[in-house]
Amino acid sequence: MKLYRVAALIQRHLYLYQRSLPRMTEVFFWPLIDLLLWGFVTLYLQRFQTNLPKFVTFFLGALILWDILYRAQQGISVSFLEEVWSKNLLNLFVTPMHPSEFLAALISISVLKLLTAGLASAFLAWLFYSFNLFVLGVSLIPFVFNLALMGWAIGIITMASILLYGQEAEVMAWGLAFLVQPISAVFYPVSVMPAWVRPIAWMIPSSHVFEGMRAVVETGAFPLEELIKATLLNLIYLSLAISFFYRNLRIVKDRGLLLRSGTE
Amino acid sequence: MGHPVVQVDHLTKSFNGFVAVNDLSFSIEEGEILGLLGPNGAGKTTLIQMLLGLITPTAGEIRILGLDLKRRREEILSQVNFSSTYISMPTSLTLRENLTVFAKLYGIKNPERRIDELLDIFEIKRLKNTITRHLSSGQLTRLSLVKALLNRPKVLFLDEPTASLDPDIADKTRRLLRAIRDQSRLTLLYTSHNMKEMEEISDRILFLHQGRFLASGTPAEILSLFAERNLEDVFLKVARGNRTTDRPKDQV
Numbered sequence: 001m002k003l004y005r006v007a008a009l010i011q012r013h014l015y016l017y018q019r020s021l022p023r024m025t026e027v028f029f030w031p032l033i034d035l036l037l038w039g040f041v042t043l044y045l046q047r048f049q050t051n052l053p054k055f056v057t058f059f060l061g062a063l064i065l066w067d068i069l070y071r072a073q074q075g076i077s078v079s080f081l082e083e084v085w086s087k088n089l090l091n092l093f094v095t096p097m098h099p100s101e102f103l104a105a106l107i108s109i110s111v112l113k114l115l116t117a118g119l120a121s122a123f124l125a126w127l128f129y130s131f132n133l134f135v136l137g138v139s140l141i142p143f144v145f146n147l148a149l150m151g152w153a154i155g156i157i158t159m160a161s162i163l164l165y166g167q168e169a170e171v172m173a174w175g176l177a178f179l180v181q182p183i184s185a186v187f188y189p190v191s192v193m194p195a196w197v198r199p200i201a202w203m204i205p206s207s208h209v210f211e212g213m214r215a216v217v218e219t220g221a222f223p224l225e226e227l228i229k230a231t232l233l234n235l236i237y238l239s240l241a242i243s244f245f246y247r248n249l250r251i252v253k254d255r256g257l258l259l260r261s262g263t264e
Numbered sequence: 265m266g267h268p269v270v271q272v273d274h275l276t277k278s279f280n281g282f283v284a285v286n287d288l289s290f291s292i293e294e295g296e297i298l299g300l301l302g303p304n305g306a307g308k309t310t311l312i313q314m315l316l317g318l319i320t321p322t323a324g325e326i327r328i329l330g331l332d333l334k335r336r337r338e339e340i341l342s343q344v345n346f347s348s349t350y351i352s353m354p355t356s357l358t359l360r361e362n363l364t365v366f367a368k369l370y371g372i373k374n375p376e377r378r379i380d381e382l383l384d385i386f387e388i389k390r391l392k393n394t395i396t397r398h399l400s401s402g403q404l405t406r407l408s409l410v411k412a413l414l415n416r417p418k419v420l421f422l423d424e425p426t427a428s429l430d431p432d433i434a435d436k437t438r439r440l441l442r443a444i445r446d447q448s449r450l451t452l453l454y455t456s457h458n459m460k461e462m463e464e465i466s467d468r469i470l471f472l473h474q475g476r477f478l479a480s481g482t483p484a485e486i487l488s489l490f491a492e493r494n495l496e497d498v499f500l501k502v503a504r505g506n507r508t509t510d511r512p513k514d515q516v
Contacts, residue, residue: 086354091346097367253318255279
């Protein structure tokens, strides 16, 4: 892997964001809207749910952390779509660039996006609701890391699908993460789900992260077991996602579909 | 001419039983401009994409600069480049930004100098800080050619490079490509539907039809083989699958 090529690909996206106000706004706009909407809903519900301790922390913490996962996924899939939309994919694939360098660049862009959006959300939550995300303490680092890993796995699966099926699969870039959200225990524990759904929910790394977050808020204990499970599941899914990407790239090259992906 | 820099042996590509490229063998000598001619669906794009590693061949071997494309892809692609009307560059970036990204992908030392030099040659230096979406189609084509020459390629694949250019710029581009070829022994594989251009620029022409070579030779040899006065008539004869070059009455 050549770092100068990874840096060149990152620079391409930095140029894009620096020049495009809508893209720059998008990084902050949706987290802000989510935060305002759900923040006020949370404050309202808190009046009635007095027996549920630290309601704001549960809800806003979950909202900000979920957005980190979503931004991580979008950092990969939308950055890939930028190449498809600009018909630049063939230009890139005829350079000496290796697919692993391409992946490394997209992951780096995703890190920049999720840090920007995450810090902005954390600041706004503090500003509007006096909510301090950092009450989660040192657990916050493995939480964010695991959510980023899951976001990357979903992002890579999305990208590999668009590569193979063309822009018809574009909808996955906006919806795939939300497909797993209901069984990710983001805003409610796994225990409230129907019994037959629970084993599926425990297969989702983010369920362990959000259960862990609730444990930190309630007891203050570091949720080591949940984090180990989340990390192991994430490593499995990320490996599968990368294999899926290379498999699809091989099929695309075999079927001659790269021209379509790069020019349609 | 020198030694072969592109060597293709028994190259075949089939898609679900349809044979797009059928057992092709040919070579391109160093410094040669090879014109690839053929009607739509003849297999030109598939062939070029295989030479660039974008399509995996069903059978056969490709060696570029003496290296096996399957095993030495990175090394080969750092010395090769490509320009096509089918592809473009990110339109929200300026010319300078787009070219800087590609220069860095190719690991070019002092990219600013190389970019300025090429923009000057293609007469678009004044547009260096212009957003790419504001360029005309002719300017976009020139930008694509600048990108294709950034890494001082030894082999250049050009798929209809002058399609959007006015006759003046198209002529300058052809002269320029010939000049670069003469100076640096650049090897070119060139496709175009402009038959006059193909006749003018190509040292040798490979005529592809239904995935096979129908004819090969200098433009004069091709004309002689088909007993026609120009390549356009040869093309019409092959594309229509008969021996007549009579055009429909409404085109006469």
